[in-house]
Amino acid sequence: MKTVLFYSRRSLASLMVCVLLLLATSAVADAPDYRQVYHPAINEAEINIVQEDYSAALAAYQLAFSEVPDPFARDYYNAAVCALLVNDQKQTFDYLEKLVVKGVSLSYLENQEVFSDLQKSRKWRKFRKKYPKYRREYREKVNEDLRADLDELYARDEYFRQAKGGYRVYGDTLQKIEKANTKRFLDWVEKYGYPGESLIGVADTLEQLPRFYIVIQRQTKARKGYDFTDMLTQAVEQGKMEPHAAAYLMDQQSGDNRYSSKPFIKVNCSTCKDDKTFEGIDQYFEKSRTDRELEAINKRRNKLGLESLEEYKKKVLYSKRDNRFKLGNTWAVSNYYVPSKEAAMIIMEKLVAAE
DSSP states (O other): OHHHHHHHHHHHHHHHHHHHHHHHHHHHHHSOOHHHHTHHHHHHHHHHHHTTOHHHHHHHHHHHHHHOSSOOHHHHHHHHHHHHHTTOHHHHHHHHHHHHHTTBOHHHHHTOGGGTTGGGSHHHHHHHHHHHHHHHHHHHHSOHHHHHHHHHHHHHHHHHHHSTTHHHHHHHHHHHHHHHHHHHHHHHHHHHOOOOHHHHOOTBTTOSSOGGGHHHHHOOTTTTOOOOHHHHHHHHHTTSSOHHHHHHHHHHHHTSOTTOSOOEEEEEOGGGTTOGGGTTTTSOEEEOOOHHHHHHHHHHHHHHTOOOHHHHHHHHHHHHHOTTSOOOOTTSEEEEEOSSHHHHHHHHTTEEEOO
16 A cells, blocks of 8 residues: 555656646747747837837837737837827836836936926826835846846956057957956856846946947957857847847857948048038948848848848938937947048948938
């Protein structure tokens, strides 16, 4: 009888293990692929913003947020602005509260001109009063120690670069630091998972690239560095990283604009001023591409959850004239500095006007 009981317990234990494995497998299978269910809706919202249809944009944001467990802070911000523009104050403050819980500071929000009139309202005073509560919720939610450790990687990277002589003098030391930083970063990813917003927050502002991303940027293909492609792609899929940031970093690593994360070029020429030959030099330019090249770029962009290159360019240009929304990226424009008119002429012959 005891033997029968023994085997029954063992069978029960085995059954429980199987159930747990099935649940774990099911959880992974049920986890949303942000590239498919979230970013297409965000793109629709942003295109509606470009077209100044804020009601449609807000509806697209609401759909996107309903599809995933953890939307991105920048999208909450843009949704808050849309809600404000359609006079839905309740929805505006709902999104502002979510921003604060993600780590965005009250001072940052109060410095945004788009919310200046709203700050005169009674609801804003109530929001300000509740801010400490939201801030505590943020700090209880994220791993601030890991955030500090990751920021230290940036400090280590920059210390000798800012010293007299920079890389010329401390090249060997910097290479060792880069290698050590990469190992630390990979160890932390293995231990905690990829450090997305849900893990470390957004550090007061709507940062486009957290400072620790310098570790990834240093590991270029030309220098035979560590290839982060698979890790970044998976982070996008899991909603731990925004696809534009991933595309930029992968372009940086490869040394090739495969995703066209930098679609525009600005030619800076101090000697070209007041010369009618260079009238219009202040506008954005871009490289001419064949239909085949564009098709290849858009195929890669689509796979990563990005909009088409044409839509991306529209958003970047829109952000140039309307700063109420956060649609552009700091890296979207490459600045070419030329020493002479002759050099400017040679470069511009290879470019076409973007506007």
